[in-house]
Amino acid sequence: MGFMNLSKGITNEQYIINNITTDSITKTRLQVLGILKGTKIIILNKRRSGVIIKVRGTRIGIDKKISNSINIRREEKNGKLEPCIYRQS
Template sequence: MTLREGTIGNKYQVKEIQLEDKVKRRLQMLGMTKGTGVQVLNNKKSGSIIMKVRGTRFAIGKRIAEGILVEEGAYEQ
């Protein structure tokens, strides 16, 4: 499933990032890599997604969220 399909309050683990290299590198610099835990804090179906990665909150657009593949699972943050 993609991060955009995530439910508010649920925790996920990043499986793969399928975005253009420039965006992918930027997310990696912010700490989002394969295996990283992500918690969805707010998911507006018409717009941005607010998430928590490694203790920091980020907002991303729906196009980017659709390129991040995740699987549901517990993780420690």
């Protein structure tokens, strides 16, 4: 359940990357930054033109078009959503 595009995610929530479907160069650019299938991310900011995610301890700003090609899902453990420390702030 809960598959969606990165651009549809909610700010301050944690997700897992499911799949990246974009051209191979862009894909490689993302991959070397550690943005890979199965990677945990937190959405820090969303604008009409893009998103900022926190991935592996660093912040990356990504264009809207690319974020549309990144498929994410909510992380669940025992049927419960993983708590995210960013949520309460």
